[in-house]
Amino acid sequence: MTIIDGKEVSAALKKEIAAEVEKIKAAGGKIPYLVAILVGDDGASQTYVGHKEKMCAEVGFRSTVLRLPAETTEEQLLKEVDRLNNDDDVDGFIVQLPLPKHIDEQKIIEAIDPRKDVDGFHPENAGRMVTGLPAFLPATPDGILALLRYYKIETAGKHCVVIGRSNIVGRPMANLLSQKGWDCTVTMCHSRTKDLAKVVASGDIVIAALGKAEFVTADMVKPGAVVIDVGITRVPSDKTKSGWKLLGDVKYDEVAPKCSYITPVPGGVGPMTIISLMQNTLKAGKGEIYPKK
Ligand code: NAD
Numbered sequence: 001m002t003i004i005d006g007k008e009v010s011a012a013l014k015k016e017i018a019a020e021v022e023k024i025k026a027a028g029g030k031i032p033y034l035v036a037i038l039v040g041d042d043g044a045s046q047t048y049v050g051h052k053e054k055m056c057a058e059v060g061f062r063s064t065v066l067r068l069p070a071e072t073t074e075e076q077l078l079k080e081v082d083r084l085n086n087d088d089d090v091d092g093f094i095v096q097l098p099l100p101k102h103i104d105e106q107k108i109i110e111a112i113d114p115r116k117d118v119d120g121f122h123p124e125n126a127g128r129m130v131t132g133l134p135a136f137l138p139a140t141p142d143g144i145l146a147l148l149r150y151y152k153i154e155t156a157g158k159h160c161v162v163i164g165r166s167n168i169v170g171r172p173m174a175n176l177l178s179q180k181g182w183d184c185t186v187t188m189c190h191s192r193t194k195d196l197a198k199v200v201a202s203g204d205i206v207i208a209a210l211g212k213a214e215f216v217t218a219d220m221v222k223p224g225a226v227v228i229d230v231g232i233t234r235v236p237s238d239k240t241k242s243g244w245k246l247l248g249d250v251k252y253d254e255v256a257p258k259c260s261y262i263t264p265v266p267g268g269v270g271p272m273t274i275i276s277l278m279q280n281t282l283k284a285g286k287g288e289i290y291p292k293k
Pocket of ligand 1: 191245273
């Protein structure tokens with residue numbers, strides 16, 4: 001059994017991005033510039049945005065965090081989005097989710113210029129992805145593909161079971177793995193799937209993205225399967241200083257011995273997500289997905 005080390009892979013890819021930025025600098029080109037909009041004071045969102053800001057600095061990007069108060073109206077946020085859409089200096093931007101309840105997230109996502117949509121959530125990018133056109137891919141599934149690539153995990157003809165159908169993880173993951181080049185036969189499961197345990201047990205590759213701590217147990221996994229754990233659930237713990245720990249969607253200790261490959265939580269998929277965002281920002285800066293106007 002091999003433990004897929006997301007920290008190692010993300011560190012290697014981070015170096016590649018930083019080297020690209022150095023090349024751009026040396027050639028006198030424009031340094032990629034990412035803006036993040038953060039509305040309100042949700043603790044987890046602040047942490048995520050802080051990590052993104054730090055990573056930008058580490059790879060050499062320019063970045064700005066626009067911190068807006070929780071009472072920001074939908075109209076005010078749409079104005080900010082419009083301003084960033086029209087600011088030629090900004091290569092890409094993200095609106096950190098979730099947004100306060102009085103703001104329609106979908107409306108905001110659709111207001112972002114797809115050319116700057118480095119989260120890959122805009123329907124135009126989702127549509128381009130589904131049809132196999134160059135697109136900004138959502139960071140988590142893209143990060144998982146990078147892990148499979150790095151470890152040279154065979155996917156062609158394999159049965160991949162994806163648990164979860166969200167627009168940011170499960171659905172794009174299932175779509176991408178069914179595409180040419182990855183060539184999996186994919187089953188996408190969700191909360192209404194019947195006989196889920198039986199379906200999961202038929203997977204050569206299992207991607208758990210349902211957000212239920214330790215849901216996937218050893219009896220649900222085929223011997224030799226590749227198991228990718230996307231879930232992150234905070235649970236109280238008296239063994240850590242912080243008073244909590246993170247659990248994945250997979251009961252790691254009992255599942256790991258049955259697998260050929262498995263991602264731990266933390267240190268598996270998590271570190272990859274932010275790297276994919278950096279790669280998308282680099283692509284936006286270079287005009288790789290949509291040529292620069
Ligand atoms: P979500 O709540 O939007 O979607 C969960 C999906 O799981 C739904 O489609 C639902 O149908 C399905 N589901 C729920 N209960 C189920 C059950 N009992 N059986 C089968 N399917 C069931 O969540 P999400 O945004 O896709 O995130 C999923 C998990 O991944 C969460 O724990 C989240 O924190 C984590 N996550 C991690 C990263 C990372 O970087 N590691 C990134 C994004 C999300």
